[in-house]
Amino acid sequence: MTTKRDMQDPLQGPFRSLEELADSISDTLQCPITIEDASHRILAYSTHDVNVDEARIATIMRRKVPENVIKTLWKRGIIPQLLESDEPVIIPAIEEVGLGNRVAIAVRKSEEVLGFIWAQVDRNITENEVDLLKRAAQLVKHQKMQLQMKKRKDEQSHREFFWQLLTGHLQDNASIYSSEHYPNMQIDGEISIVVFDFGQDIDQSIERNVRYYVQAAQQMKVVFNAIDDNQMIFLVQPSDAQQPAKQLTAFVRAFVEDISERLEIASITGGVGTLYREPVRIKDSYREALYVLSMKERFPQEISTIYNYQDLGIYQFIDVLYEQRMRTHHRNYFIEKLKQYDETNHTQLLETIEIYLQYDNNINDASKALHVHPNTLNYRLKRISEITEMNLKDPNQKMTLYLDLKIERLK
Incomplete structure (x- = not known):
C-alpha cells in the first residue's frame, strides 16, 4: 500500500526522536515498528493497533526481546544473517515463541552492528519499502553515532585504565580509587578476570558476535573488556552473591560451548581468575586466568572440564x-x-x-x-x-x- 506520506518521502525529517522515526516508518509500511540496540533492548517503538503478536507485547513490557525469542532466532540462523547482511531479512512466523512474520534490518556502521529495525508485516514488501528500511537504518545509525562519539572516547580512556589494572601499573588501592576512571567501574562486591583464548586472531566478525552474545545473554555484569591478539579479557562481576564462583564457571562453560558452535571455532578455551574485592588484586586474577589457560594447554585431558583457578587443585602448584x-x-x-x-x-x-x-x-x-x-x-x-x-x-x-x-x- 502506498500512502500520500510515502509519496512525500516520509524519511525526509527532521526527526526529534527515534520514536518519531519509528512512527513514520510504521505509517508508511502500515505495520508496527520496533527499533532496538545491539543487545535487543528497545530504543523506540511505534504506536500500534490490536493486531500485534505476543513477542512484540512481551518485548515492550520488558523493554527487551525475551531470551527465548533471541535463542530461537539464533538457532534458526536469523541473527547471524542479520549480523552479516546489509539487506533486510525476511523472517517467517515462529509460533512456538509467539513471533509473527517479520522483516528486519541491521543498523550498522561499517562492520559494527549498532542495532536493528523490526517490522511486523504480514505481506510481501515492495522494492520501495525495502529501500525505505535501508534509509531508515541509515537515519538510526546517524542518531546512534552522535551518542557514541563521546562514548568511544570514554571507552578508549577506560581501556587504558583497564590495562593499567591488569598489568599492575596501579600498585595500590589508593591510586585506583583516586583515578577519574574508577567511578566507571561501578562495582559493589567481588570481581574476577575471565580470559577466552580463541586460538586465532580475533577479527571484527568474532568480536561483534562475542560482544553481542555477552550483552544479549546478560549472564554476567561486564565492567571492562579488552582484546589482546587471540584473547578476549573481561572484568566481570557475578550477580549471584551466594555462589559467585559457580556462576562464573557456568558462564564460561556456556560461552565456550555456544560461541564454538555459532562461530565454528573448535579451539576456544576459557580461564577464570580468583574472585577479589579489592581492585588492586585484578592483576592477580588476570595472572591466574592466564595460568588456567596454560594448564589446559599442557593437560588437556585432565582439566578439560576445569575453568576456575580455584578448582585446579594440585595443578596450582605443578610448576x-x-x-x-x-x-x-x-x-x-x-x-x-x-x-x-x-x-x-x-x-x-x-x-x-x-x-x-x-x-x-x-x-x-x-x-x-x-x-x-x-x-x-x-x-x-x-x-x-x-x-x-x-x-x-x-x-x-x-x-x-x-x-x-x-x-x-x-x-
Missing part, C-alpha cells in the same frame, strides 16, 4: 614442584622401576597406575578408561606393587607418585 624437581635432579624410584619393566616386557603398567590414580582409585571407572576387565586391573595393580615395592594403600606414596607422573609430562 613450582617441577622447578624444584629439576633443581634437585630428582627421579621417582617407582616411575623408574615401572618404565624399565614396561620397556623390557612390553607392558603398560605405568599408564595403568596413572589412570588408576587419576580416577581416584576407583577400579570400575579406571578399568573402563583402560578398556580392561576390573579383574585385569586388579592383577596389574598387584604386579605394580610387587615390582615397585610401593604400598598402594598409603595415600602419601600415591599422591607423590601422581604428582611426579604429571611433572614427567612437563619435561
Whole structure:
C-alpha cells in the first residue's frame, strides 16, 4: 500500500526522536515498528493497533526481546544473517515463541552492528519499502553515532585504565580509587578476570558476535573488556552473591560451548581468575586466568572440564614442584622401576597406575578408561606393587607418585 506520506518521502525529517522515526516508518509500511540496540533492548517503538503478536507485547513490557525469542532466532540462523547482511531479512512466523512474520534490518556502521529495525508485516514488501528500511537504518545509525562519539572516547580512556589494572601499573588501592576512571567501574562486591583464548586472531566478525552474545545473554555484569591478539579479557562481576564462583564457571562453560558452535571455532578455551574485592588484586586474577589457560594447554585431558583457578587443585602448584624437581635432579624410584619393566616386557603398567590414580582409585571407572576387565586391573595393580615395592594403600606414596607422573609430562 502506498500512502500520500510515502509519496512525500516520509524519511525526509527532521526527526526529534527515534520514536518519531519509528512512527513514520510504521505509517508508511502500515505495520508496527520496533527499533532496538545491539543487545535487543528497545530504543523506540511505534504506536500500534490490536493486531500485534505476543513477542512484540512481551518485548515492550520488558523493554527487551525475551531470551527465548533471541535463542530461537539464533538457532534458526536469523541473527547471524542479520549480523552479516546489509539487506533486510525476511523472517517467517515462529509460533512456538509467539513471533509473527517479520522483516528486519541491521543498523550498522561499517562492520559494527549498532542495532536493528523490526517490522511486523504480514505481506510481501515492495522494492520501495525495502529501500525505505535501508534509509531508515541509515537515519538510526546517524542518531546512534552522535551518542557514541563521546562514548568511544570514554571507552578508549577506560581501556587504558583497564590495562593499567591488569598489568599492575596501579600498585595500590589508593591510586585506583583516586583515578577519574574508577567511578566507571561501578562495582559493589567481588570481581574476577575471565580470559577466552580463541586460538586465532580475533577479527571484527568474532568480536561483534562475542560482544553481542555477552550483552544479549546478560549472564554476567561486564565492567571492562579488552582484546589482546587471540584473547578476549573481561572484568566481570557475578550477580549471584551466594555462589559467585559457580556462576562464573557456568558462564564460561556456556560461552565456550555456544560461541564454538555459532562461530565454528573448535579451539576456544576459557580461564577464570580468583574472585577479589579489592581492585588492586585484578592483576592477580588476570595472572591466574592466564595460568588456567596454560594448564589446559599442557593437560588437556585432565582439566578439560576445569575453568576456575580455584578448582585446579594440585595443578596450582605443578610448576613450582617441577622447578624444584629439576633443581634437585630428582627421579621417582617407582616411575623408574615401572618404565624399565614396561620397556623390557612390553607392558603398560605405568599408564595403568596413572589412570588408576587419576580416577581416584576407583577400579570400575579406571578399568573402563583402560578398556580392561576390573579383574585385569586388579592383577596389574598387584604386579605394580610387587615390582615397585610401593604400598598402594598409603595415600602419601600415591599422591607423590601422581604428582611426579604429571611433572614427567612437563619435561
